[in-house]
Amino acid sequence: MKSAYSQCLIVLCVLWIVPPAPAQSPAKHPYIPHVVSYDASRLSAYSTTELIDLLSRESIEKNAQGKGIYSVLPVDRRGVDDPPNVDPRLYVQLHLNDHAVDYALSVERELASRHAYRELIAVFKSTEDEVQQAWVIDTLSQMRSPEVDAGLRRFISEKKEERSYLALKYFSLACDPEALRILTRNYFQYSVSSEEWATIVRSFGQCKYKPATARLVETVDAMMIDLGYASHQSLLAIYPDAGIEFRNPLETQEAWRKYLRTHH
Numbered sequence: 001m002k003s004a005y006s007q008c009l010i011v012l013c014v015l016w017i018v019p020p021a022p023a024q025s026p027a028k029h030p031y032i033p034h035v036v037s038y039d040a041s042r043l044s045a046y047s048t049t050e051l052i053d054l055l056s057r058e059s060i061e062k063n064a065q066g067k068g069i070y071s072v073l074p075v076d077r078r079g080v081d082d083p084p085n086v087d088p089r090l091y092v093q094l095h096l097n098d099h100a101v102d103y104a105l106s107v108e109r110e111l112a113s114r115h116a117y118r119e120l121i122a123v124f125k126s127t128e129d130e131v132q133q134a135w136v137i138d139t140l141s142q143m144r145s146p147e148v149d150a151g152l153r154r155f156i157s158e159k160k161e162e163r164s165y166l167a168l169k170y171f172s173l174a175c176d177p178e179a180l181r182i183l184t185r186n187y188f189q190y191s192v193s194s195e196e197w198a199t200i201v202r203s204f205g206q207c208k209y210k211p212a213t214a215r216l217v218e219t220v221d222a223m224m225i226d227l228g229y230a231s232h233q234s235l236l237a238i239y240p241d242a243g244i245e246f247r248n249p250l251e252t253q254e255a256w257r258k259y260l261r262t263h264h
Contacts, residue, residue, distance in 0.1 A: 031126040038063040038103050048116045052123050054107045055135035063103055070100035072131055074138035076199040078206070083229030084246060091225045091249065094195060104135060112143040121151040130162055137166040141173055158182055165190045172200060175207035187215040194224030201227065205234025213238060213264060220253040232256075239263060 033056035036046075046054070053059055060072045075096075083093065111120065117140060124136045140148050155167035156179065171179035180203070188197055201219065204212040216235050222228040232246045235256055242263070244255045 029126065030128045031123050033059070033123075033127060033129055033132055035059050035062055038107075040103070040106065043106060043110050046110070048111065048114060048119050051107050051111050051116075052119060052132070052136070055104060055132050055139070056127075056129050057131035060101055060104065060131060060135075064100045065102075066097050066100045068097040068100075069094065070097040071195075072101060073134050073196065074104075076202060078202060080202070081229075081233070083225045086225055086249065090223075091228070092223055093225045108135075108139040108142055111139050115143070117143060117145070117148045117151065121148070124152075124155075124163070124166075133162060133166055137170050141170055144174065156182070158185070160186055160190050162191070165192065169200060169203075172203040172207070175203070175209075180204065180207060180209045180212070184209070184212045184215060187212070188219065194222055194227040198224075198227045198230040201230040201234050205230075205237035208238050210238055213260065217253060217256045217260065220256060221249040225249070228252075 033053040034050075035056070035058045036050050036053045038054055038059070054063070057072060064070065064072065086093075120136050120140055124133055124140075127133060127136075137152075140152065149171075152167045152170055155163050156171065157164045168179045168183050172183055183200055184204075190197075197219075201216065203209075204216060213235065216231045219231040220228050220235070222231065228249045229246055232244070232252055236242060236244070239259070242256075242259050244252065244259060246252050
């Protein structure tokens, strides 16, 4: 686990903060979001700016519901299987409250109905709120179009920076070859958590992207079991005939190494 972006977890509604990654160069005129209270009954009455600000860190902290452990970042919307139980002394699994920030999904749908991609991209470019950046990309992923693609393409680079990572994540969900190539080159070198990187790992499997195979094997034994299991599942998606089951992560990793010596 590596950055404040990746560790935006609220425990009993108290934010758990870890030291942030080195800051990127700030925008000349950074966008400063306002804290907005959410009222489902007036969703359509919010301005587009207010809706986007409902996806900021402080607004999500204010409006998140329930107790327990939950992330203020978007979760992977694809069907994600729970990993099997492993020795908790060696591996860690987070059990998050998936419903704490459900209101954000309604906000995303409203923004999509307004086709507000220009406003979203403008905020993505200038906000320094990494949580807001992540939700903007999640929203744009739900309204994917050639216009959105063109607006986000310019943020792609080889640099291990937050905006570049999020733009690459957007394109990886559509199996974009350039995005997958860069993410493979920079495998697990961004300031994101294991849980967040697992979303990229799932894209490698979804896209059956063989150039990432060796990298995926490296993370089968990740301490965060969600990442290890996602790596295994993606390898199975690429090599469906392997017949390897996920049990002990180290043994599973060795089984993949053995298999790939003759099938890579």
